[in-house]
Amino acid sequence: MDDIIELIDVHKSFGKQKVLDGLSLKVPRGRTTVIIGLSGGGKSVVLKHMIGLIKPDQGQVLVAGQDITQLDDRELNQARRRFGMLFQDAALFDSMNVGDNVAFPLREHSKLNEKDIMKLVTEKLAMVGLTGAEVKMPSQLSGGMRKRAGLARAIALEPEIILFDEPTTGLDPLLTDAINRLIKDTQERLNITAVVISHDLAGAYRIAHNIAMLYQGRIVASGTPDEIRASQDPVVQQFIHGRAEGPIEVL
Amino acid sequence: MHLTRPAWRRRLSGLHKKAPSAGGYSLSLTAEPGGGARLVLAGRLDLGGLEQIEGDLGGVWEQTSPKRLVVDLSGVTYLDSAGALALGQLEQQAAARGVELAYQGLGPAAQGIKGLLDWQGLARQPLIPAQRYAGLLDQLGETWLAVVRDVYLVIAFLGEFLAACGRAAVNPKLLRVSEVLLYMEQVGVNGLPIVGLISFLLGLIMAFMSSLQLKPFGANIYVANLVALAMVKELGPIMTAVLVAGRSGSAFAAEIGTMKVNEEVDALVVMGYDPLVFLALPKVLAAVLTVPILTLFSDLMAITGGLVVGVAGMGLTAGSYIDQTIKSLNSGDILTGMLKSATFALLIAGIGCQRGFMVRGGAQAVGTATTSAVVSAMFLIIVADSIFAVVLHYAG
Numbered sequence: 001m002d003d004i005i006e007l008i009d010v011h012k013s014f015g016k017q018k019v020l021d022g023l024s025l026k027v028p029r030g031r032t033t034v035i036i037g038l039s040g041g042g043k044s045v046v047l048k049h050m051i052g053l054i055k056p057d058q059g060q061v062l063v064a065g066q067d068i069t070q071l072d073d074r075e076l077n078q079a080r081r082r083f084g085m086l087f088q089d090a091a092l093f094d095s096m097n098v099g100d101n102v103a104f105p106l107r108e109h110s111k112l113n114e115k116d117i118m119k120l121v122t123e124k125l126a127m128v129g130l131t132g133a134e135v136k137m138p139s140q141l142s143g144g145m146r147k148r149a150g151l152a153r154a155i156a157l158e159p160e161i162i163l164f165d166e167p168t169t170g171l172d173p174l175l176t177d178a179i180n181r182l183i184k185d186t187q188e189r190l191n192i193t194a195v196v197i198s199h200d201l202a203g204a205y206r207i208a209h210n211i212a213m214l215y216q217g218r219i220v221a222s223g224t225p226d227e228i229r230a231s232q233d234p235v236v237q238q239f240i241h242g243r244a245e246g247p248i249e250v251l
Numbered sequence: 252m253h254l255t256r257p258a259w260r261r262r263l264s265g266l267h268k269k270a271p272s273a274g275g276y277s278l279s280l281t282a283e284p285g286g287g288a289r290l291v292l293a294g295r296l297d298l299g300g301l302e303q304i305e306g307d308l309g310g311v312w313e314q315t316s317p318k319r320l321v322v323d324l325s326g327v328t329y330l331d332s333a334g335a336l337a338l339g340q341l342e343q344q345a346a347a348r349g350v351e352l353a354y355q356g357l358g359p360a361a362q363g364i365k366g367l368l369d370w371q372g373l374a375r376q377p378l379i380p381a382q383r384y385a386g387l388l389d390q391l392g393e394t395w396l397a398v399v400r401d402v403y404l405v406i407a408f409l410g411e412f413l414a415a416c417g418r419a420a421v422n423p424k425l426l427r428v429s430e431v432l433l434y435m436e437q438v439g440v441n442g443l444p445i446v447g448l449i450s451f452l453l454g455l456i457m458a459f460m461s462s463l464q465l466k467p468f469g470a471n472i473y474v475a476n477l478v479a480l481a482m483v484k485e486l487g488p489i490m491t492a493v494l495v496a497g498r499s500g501s502a503f504a505a506e507i508g509t510m511k512v513n514e515e516v517d518a519l520v521v522m523g524y525d526p527l528v529f530l531a532l533p534k535v536l537a538a539v540l541t542v543p544i545l546t547l548f549s550d551l552m553a554i555t556g557g558l559v560v561g562v563a564g565m566g567l568t569a570g571s572y573i574d575q576t577i578k579s580l581n582s583g584d585i586l587t588g589m590l591k592s593a594t595f596a597l598l599i600a601g602i603g604c605q606r607g608f609m610v611r612g613g614a615q616a617v618g619t620a621t622t623s624a625v626v627s628a629m630f631l632i633i634v635a636d637s638i639f640a641v642v643l644h645y646a647g
Binding site for chain 1: 509510513514515517518520521522523524525
């Protein structure tokens with residue numbers, strides 16, 4: 001199986017704090033990869049490297065074989081066309097209604113007329129279960145609805161890869177399940193590559209083809225959910241069993 | 252041996268001591284045969300009396316230096332982690348003095364409470380080092396570094412902004428005209444009432460104050476010159492700029508800053524938009540286009556204010572006042588005033604956007620950016636005005 005994204009020996013520091021320390025990770029095409037790890041452990045930073053929002057201090061980020069760290073802004077924008085991204089708090093534009101939010105990337109990157117755009121918007125909103133929410137403002141939506149609207153916007157251009165930044169954090173168990181199912185359905189229906197960062201293990205087991213565990217700036221374990229569950233690595237063991245004692249210093 | 256408070260007061264001497272009870276606890280110390288001592292604690296050992304208990308337990312070593320100390324807890328009715336901490340400290344003090352310490356009447360519940368204390372954790376260095384108070388020299392140096400860093404960031408932003416202008420000039424479709432119009436309304440139209448009112452009052456005050464000075468010389472009519480020239484050349488652009496900085500520069504910083512916090516700026520980038528072209532350019536362009544017009548309006552309102560004083564208070568006719576005003580001004584004055592205000596607008600909107608883009612973190616950072624946008628804009632306005640004063644003096 002080929003890898004659509006590959007991070008090779010990526011280092012990144014913010015000030016004196018080293019966040020990524022020689023991280024290497026492969027994301028196979030057409031599969032769901034979940035990156036798990038501690039809060040504040042640099043998971044979002046990994047995701048932002050993949051889409052070129054952050055440039056590494058050292059190392060390579062290959063997207064479909066192309067090192068995006070070497071691209072200029074124009075080429076990088078081109079490379080970003082492959083991606084959709086669901087931000088942690090959905091990052092909907094507050095000044096626009098939900099319909100305009102979803103239509104936003106379509107208006108910029110497609111040559112469709114307004115009627116077709118609105119048709120696509122309706123379709124995408126239906127896919128995420130938000131039929132008829134076009135005229136609502138983001139401030140009128142609940143957390144779960146915001147995430148779904150964000151997902152509709154992320155899939156508007158039918159990207160090859162969707163990045164999910166903590167899609168279920170802060171949601172109740174039912175919504176968490178609904179969003180997880182939505183990610184799984186979207187991935188299967190559109191046959192895309194999904195990269196999800198999460199610290200929700202139950203969800204990770206459900207949606208992931210692959211799980212990678214990030215700890216101290218590196219991927220310490222990666223494999224299928226079963227392989228992760230069976231892992232003897234003390235760090236992985238401590239994390240998946242949710243113990244405060246172990247090699248990971250919690251407090 | 253349990254002693255009540257009055258008893259302790261009577262028997263202060265020797266090894267016997269009963270501490271004053273804070274939260275209803277008592278302590279007594281007796282010598283035992285063979286160089287040992289017995290410390291009997293009773294009542295509540297809790298946070299409320301911690302200071303007292305700690306003091307009293309520390310005082311034990313001043314009273315006695317036994318080989319062996321038996322701590323009898325059988326009379327203790329209440330123990331919390333603070334009480335356990337005091338006991339733990341007593342243990343450490345005993346260990347430091349080489350005294351053997353044993354408990355009596357330490358029930359499972361009390362043991363459980365004692366087990367809550369993480370002595371290693373207490374001894375560990377805190378993750379965040381204690382705040383260091385910098386000396387005057389350090390503070391001066393750090394302030395200067397911050398200023399230099401800030402200037403560097405502003406210059407870097409200026410470069411990126413010019414590049415964005417270039418991209419938009421090559422591909423005008425990138426510029427959102429509807430947004431430019433929206434911000435022109437926000438900066439210009441919505442600013443008219445306050446700019447008009449302040450300028451009118453300013454003209455009124457200037458005319459009134461100067462008329463008091465000019466009246467004795469019979470130079471009443473020159474009030475018109477004074478108001479017109481002061482407003483058009485200097486005060487009109489400055490007053491308008493200050494108001495725009497307060498109204499719109501802050502709004503720009505807050506808007507972009509909030510978008511930054513909500514990751515909306517990142518979302519724009521991910522969707523292939525250039526945030527500078529998309530967010531900053533319409534604001535700056537709208538400001539540069541509207542503020543000069545706003546300045547003209549301000550000039551006009553101030554002259555109207557002067558006119559009111561002239562007609563009502565100095566016995567001038569409206570015709571002669573207006574005539575004198577027109578005579579005192581030339582088109583060059585008006586144009587340089589507008590050029591100045593366009594420059595101020597560029598600085599206000601530019602620094603507002605820059606401060607917005609610099610926001611990291613949360614709501615507090617947005618507040619800081621907003622304040623900084625206004626303060627920096629005022630500073631830049633004054634600096635630019637000084638440069639204008641010098642250049643215009645030598646140029647013309």
